[in-house]
Amino acid sequence: VSRMTVRQAMLDLARAGLIYSRVGKGTFVSEPKIDQQLKTLTGFTQDVIGRGSQPSSRVLEAKRESASDSIAEKLRLPLGTELVLLSRVRLADAIPLAVETVHLPHALVPNLLNHDFEVESLYAVLEKDYGYRLTRAEQSIEAALATPRQAAFLQLTPPAPILVMERLAFTDQGLPIEYVSSTYRGDRYKFRSILTPRAEQAT
Numbered sequence: 001v002s003r004m005t006v007r008q009a010m011l012d013l014a015r016a017g018l019i020y021s022r023v024g025k026g027t028f029v030s031e032p033k034i035d036q037q038l039k040t041l042t043g044f045t046q047d048v049i050g051r052g053s054q055p056s057s058r059v060l061e062a063k064r065e066s067a068s069d070s071i072a073e074k075l076r077l078p079l080g081t082e083l084v085l086l087s088r089v090r091l092a093d094a095i096p097l098a099v100e101t102v103h104l105p106h107a108l109v110p111n112l113l114n115h116d117f118e119v120e121s122l123y124a125v126l127e128k129d130y131g132y133r134l135t136r137a138e139q140s141i142e143a144a145l146a147t148p149r150q151a152a153f154l155q156l157t158p159p160a161p162i163l164v165m166e167r168l169a170f171t172d173q174g175l176p177i178e179y180v181s182s183t184y185r186g187d188r189y190k191f192r193s194i195l196t197p198r199a200e201q202a203t
Helices: 003-015 044-050 069-075 122-130 148-154
Strands: 019-022 026-029 034-037 055-066 082-092 095-105 134-145 161-171 176-185 189-192
Touching (some): 003 019, 044 122, 069 176, 095 148, 122 134, 122 176
Antiparallel strands (some): 019 026, 055 082, 095 176, 161 176
């Protein structure tokens, strides 16, 4: 067959999620999709360990910044409130699975940036060092195509599908503490939830 035919076939396989390419290393057969159940509030580290894999992170950005209109609204804070921004590539067994950007009110987590979040779990630090236990979250998921930047971080071949998740997490006191926007590899993830019938109203 011609080189062009092989190239097109490889692109079709990549779009179907059956293979993936790593720059400078070659093309590989994809692992089965991760079946992520949406019934408990857990962090990436807990999820990966629970599947028997080794979690790691690569910090892209860690800084303090003022809340924009949209982030202030989501965290229910005044415009310009000082926040902590933490952006990371999240990996399992050295394979990048997600890009995660977190915003937290700085007043609630002073000195948070002193931690090394390439090896530490954010949720573990929030509970151990600050006494915050996250017990509830509002979450949405939608499909999209990866931007060139996202594709590079996730080692995807464009055009590549991703799953975009937004989550607002609350402490056990009902305090909104974390807004996170995550992009997951569409070729590696599927999200599943369990639905039950609505209880019949008394008549």
